[in-house]
Amino acid sequence: MPSIWAIKPTPKKKRKINTSKICIIKIIRPAGQRKQSEMDKELDKSGQRKLECADVSRCFQLLERIIDGNNIPDSKEIIQEKLAKCQPCFEHFHLEKAIKEAIHTKCTKFCMSEDMKSDIRKKIQEIKLDAR
Amino acid sequence: MVTVSEVYVHLNSMSESQRKKYSQEEKDSIFDGEFMPHMDSMYNFAFRLTFDEDDAKDLVQDTYLKAYRFINSFEQGTNAKAWLFRILKNSFINEYRKKSKQPAKVDYQEVETFYNSDDVDYQGTTDLRVDSVKDMLGDEISNALNSLAVDFRTVIILCDLEGFTYEEMAKILDIPIGTVRSRLHRARNLLKEKLRSYAQYMGYKTDSEEEEEN
Structure with a gap:
């Protein structure tokens, strides 16, 4: 019989969050009640960001290059600094990123039917045989 | 890792005679191993250019036939997908854009x-x-x-x-x-x-x- 002290209390189960429900709530929320993201609110309160960017062209171009995955040295630090200090850069970065992600994840990827694929394979096979 | 641009620079500096000649087995291996897996991506691109299933299929087929014909211009191990997309884009410009005769929608x-x-x-x-x-x-x-x-x-x-x-x-x-x-x-x-x-x-x-x- 094991000692009572050897029995560990069963850990409380973490409550699972049903993300599908959250999405539904978000979609049906009436337009008038829509709120800015929590991140937006938090950072706006601090009032530390400049409301105008001193060099919009250079900053936006740099942010877009980073979002598009081009190899920019110290990109993490650049983003942290720009987003913390400049409101236009903050807004541009998040909007561009959201659009890019929406295109990547939501646009339908049209796939070829198996019939089409087999037609093409046949044609290629014919060309291969002719080449021999 | 070699980027696609390095390949193109390399290709441009090579004369026709300097290009690698693949054996039939090598050609088949490159074609099946490196070109064929991109068929769906190519079709998606072609369909978004033409908005027509048959035209998109023809464009992909045409691209693969050209890829086979000019396979010696392709350097194995480089970005096959970019190479195929380039052929597809050129085929679209040369053939399908003329065929559709769509009026320009931009200034x-x-x-x-x-x-x-x-x-x-x-x-x-x-x-x-x-x-x-x-x-x-x-x-x-x-x-x-x-x-x-x-x-x-x-x-x-x-x-x-x-x-x-x-x-x-x-x-x-x-x-x-x-x-x-x-x-x-x-x-x-x-x-x-x-x-x-x-x-x-x-x-x-x-x-x-x-x-x-x-």
């Missing part, structure tokens, strides 16, 4: 001036909200993308759907890298305008509307 004089310059007029932020974009459905985003002129649509497909770098896009499209950047920026601004219209139609508030109310 080409304005676009040309724009294309020939690396300077982009970066404006302040639009009043489209991040939340609105996140709530949009795939069809709404697809429709906005499809409504863009083909040159603008192409850069967004290559960058955002297929994940090519600016350097790879420059080689696929045969344009300078600065032009890729400016065309992409312009394309995204046009897309934002379309999405903003959708957002208003869907009843999402834009920042400017909220300001007016306050």
Whole structure:
């Protein structure tokens, strides 16, 4: 019989969050009640960001290059600094990123039917045989 | 890792006789191992260019036949997908664009001036909200993308759907890298305008509307 002290209390189960429900709530929320993201609110309160960017062209171009995955040295630090200090850069970065992600994840990827694929394979096979 | 641009530079500096001649077995192995896995991506690109299933299929088939014919120009181990996309894009320009005889949907004089310059007029932020974009459905985003002129649509497909770098896009499209950047920026601004219209139609508030109310 094991000692009572050897029995560990069963850990409380973490409550699972049903993300599908959250999405539904978000979609049906009436337009008038829509709120800015929590991140937006938090950072706006601090009032530390400049409301105008001193060099919009250079900053936006740099942010877009980073979002598009081009190899920019110290990109993490650049983003942290720009987003913390400049409101236009903050807004541009998040909007561009959201659009890019929406295109990547939501646009339908049209796939070829198996019939089409087999037609093409046949044609290629014919060309291969002719080449021999 | 060798980038696609390095391959093209390499290819341009090679004469026809210097190019590698693959044996029949090597050709088959490259074709089946490196070219065939991209069939769906190629079809997706072709369909978004032509909006027609049969034309898209013909375009993909034509691309594969050309790829087989010119396989000695391809250097094994380099970016096969970018190489195939370049062939597909050229086939589309040479054959399908002529065939469709679609009227230009953009002011080409304005676009040309724009294309020939690396300077982009970066404006302040639009009043489209991040939340609105996140709530949009795939069809709404697809429709906005499809409504863009083909040159603008192409850069967004290559960058955002297929994940090519600016350097790879420059080689696929045969344009300078600065032009890729400016065309992409312009394309995204046009897309934002379309999405903003959708957002208003869907009843999402834009920042400017909220300001007016306050």
